[in-house]
Amino acid sequence: MSASRLVKEFSKGLWREIPPFRLVLGLCPALAVTTTAENGLGMGISATFVLVCSNGLISLLRKVIPNEVRVACYIVIIATFVVCVEMITKAYFFELSESLGLFIPLIVVNCIILGRAEAFAKKNGVLLSRADGLGMGLGFTLALTGLGAIREFFGAGTLGLVFGEQVFFDQPFAFLQQAPGAFVALGLLLGLMNLVGGSRGR
Amino acid sequence: MKKTLHMFVALAGIALASGLALGGLHQVTAQRAADNILRFKKVPAVVSIYQGRGQALAADQLAAFEDQVLQGRRQVDLGEESPLSLFLIEAAGSSPVVVFEAFGQGFGGDLGVMVGFDLASEKLAGIGITTMSETPGLGTRVRETRFTKQFVGLGQDAAFQVKKDGGVIDGVTGATVSSRAVAQAVDRARKLFQAHRQAIVAAINSGQEKASP
Numbered sequence: 001m002s003a004s005r006l007v008k009e010f011s012k013g014l015w016r017e018i019p020p021f022r023l024v025l026g027l028c029p030a031l032a033v034t035t036t037a038e039n040g041l042g043m044g045i046s047a048t049f050v051l052v053c054s055n056g057l058i059s060l061l062r063k064v065i066p067n068e069v070r071v072a073c074y075i076v077i078i079a080t081f082v083v084c085v086e087m088i089t090k091a092y093f094f095e096l097s098e099s100l101g102l103f104i105p106l107i108v109v110n111c112i113i114l115g116r117a118e119a120f121a122k123k124n125g126v127l128l129s130r131a132d133g134l135g136m137g138l139g140f141t142l143a144l145t146g147l148g149a150i151r152e153f154f155g156a157g158t159l160g161l162v163f164g165e166q167v168f169f170d171q172p173f174a175f176l177q178q179a180p181g182a183f184v185a186l187g188l189l190l191g192l193m194n195l196v197g198g199s200r201g202r
Numbered sequence: 203m204k205k206t207l208h209m210f211v212a213l214a215g216i217a218l219a220s221g222l223a224l225g226g227l228h229q230v231t232a233q234r235a236a237d238n239i240l241r242f243k244k245v246p247a248v249v250s251i252y253q254g255r256g257q258a259l260a261a262d263q264l265a266a267f268e269d270q271v272l273q274g275r276r277q278v279d280l281g282e283e284s285p286l287s288l289f290l291i292e293a294a295g296s297s298p299v300v301v302f303e304a305f306g307q308g309f310g311g312d313l314g315v316m317v318g319f320d321l322a323s324e325k326l327a328g329i330g331i332t333t334m335s336e337t338p339g340l341g342t343r344v345r346e347t348r349f350t351k352q353f354v355g356l357g358q359d360a361a362f363q364v365k366k367d368g369g370v371i372d373g374v375t376g377a378t379v380s381s382r383a384v385a386q387a388v389d390r391a392r393k394l395f396q397a398h399r400q401a402i403v404a405a406i407n408s409g410q411e412k413a414s415p
Contacts, residue, residue: 061216066209073216080220084227091231094238102338 006131009120013135015197019112020143021190026112030144031182033103037161040148042096044141046089046104048134050081051113055133058121065122074117075108082107112136143189150185151176239333245271247316247330248289248301254328254347254354257293278405280398289316290406297322300406303332304391306383310335313344313383317391321403324395326356329388334380341380349374349381353388358396362389 017023020030029047034040054077058065065073086104089097097104107113116136121129145161153159155176157169175181245268252267253259259267277285289301301318314332319325331345343349352371356362362385363369366378373381395402 064212065216066205066212068205069209069213073213076213076216076220080224083224087224087227087231087235090238091234094235094242098242102335 006128009124009128010131010135013132013137013139014142015139017136018139018143018193019136020140020147020186021193023112023115025115026110026140027186029103029106029110030140030147031179031186033100034144034148034151034182035155035177036099036152037145037149037159039096039099040144040146041141041161042089042093042100043103044137044144046085046100047107047110047113048137048141049085050078050107051116051133051137051140052130053081053133054078054113055116055121055129056126058117059124059126059129062122070122071114071118074114078113078117079108112140147182147185147189150189151181155181241268241272243314243332244287244303244316245289247332248291248318250330251299251301251316251318251328252291252293254330254351255291255293255296255299276405276408278398278401280394280401286394288402288405291318291327298406299327300395300402301327302391302394302402304387304394306385306387306390308334308336308383309341309377309379310337313380313387315384315387315391317388319391319395324358326353326360326388326392329353329384331384336377336380341377343374343377344380344384346374349384358392362386362392 013019019026026047029043033043054074057077058074061073061077082105085107086097089100089104116129116133120132124132149159149161153168154173156174157167157172158165159168176185248271249259249264249268252271271289271291274290276288276290278288279285286302291299291301298321299318300321301316303314303316305312305314307313311334313334313336316330316332318327318329320327329350331350334342334344336342336344349372353362356370361369362371364371364373364378364381364385366373367382367385369385371381371385
């Protein structure tokens, strides 16, 4: 296992296969919680934590888990880490747990996490799987924070993560705060990424 | 056979390890989480009842008042699983109000409601929603003042049910289960208050004596 392979598996999640855009996985949390940059960041960090832990543990146990019940085992492992996150946010980051609400338990069924377990962790070593999880998680965090920042800045006229209480517009484009606005913002970002990164063909 | 056993052992082992880990973490975080719910959910619900009674509260007084509510709470043991926490609201020019929490069965589990009773008239002084896991945008609308203010001023013998069930409460459109849960919680609180009126009043009075030596 070379260092370049490690870097490659880590970095692919940051741009080439960045989750909600390129893989188009995990859209439910990506659209639902990103009304502010702060919520996007919180959701991203929670998902990253679960992804790194579950990828590592699933990879470690990949020889022990029988093929027939592997999905059940993955779900138990993922659900355990998610409940950990839920308990920790409720005890130490109460405001965040309030604003993310239902979406923390829903990380269990976030397709990215089960997807990485199935597509990567069950075939690769612990270190590689963790690198993959960290890369994918950071990509997801980056995308959610970016999407949240755009929707918050143009939709509500604030950017609480950086500027605190400061209000930039009196009459923001409130459409972006609603669910249809989330789809439009995601579509525009996806289009922009394709424009910059060239066509999707390989 | 061997394969079946392997499947069973692997899944059971993972589930067991998961249970132990979560149990341990729960021990560590439960107290802090309960404190957070008390501070950020229960106390604001009590304060909202106070404000619903027409008492103005400036923004800079809010934190101090919340502290006062938090420090002024009393415990009373009514033979239930855990002792009941009582909150007291006192304002110049109106009779004291005792507030405690009751639960109803909502769409996504227990729905907590702070229910306040005017100690002089025994009428409902107001309610405030604490914890719930209802559907965002639908069930969560029972939190709105438009719904909760209907309970203010109802007497002990009022029918605490939604109109669909023959009661006096207008349910929130599209959230019948959640509206029922709130009515159920208020009804339970009323029954508790009627059954243990003496003990509740005694607990409040004893606390006051202790507070002023």
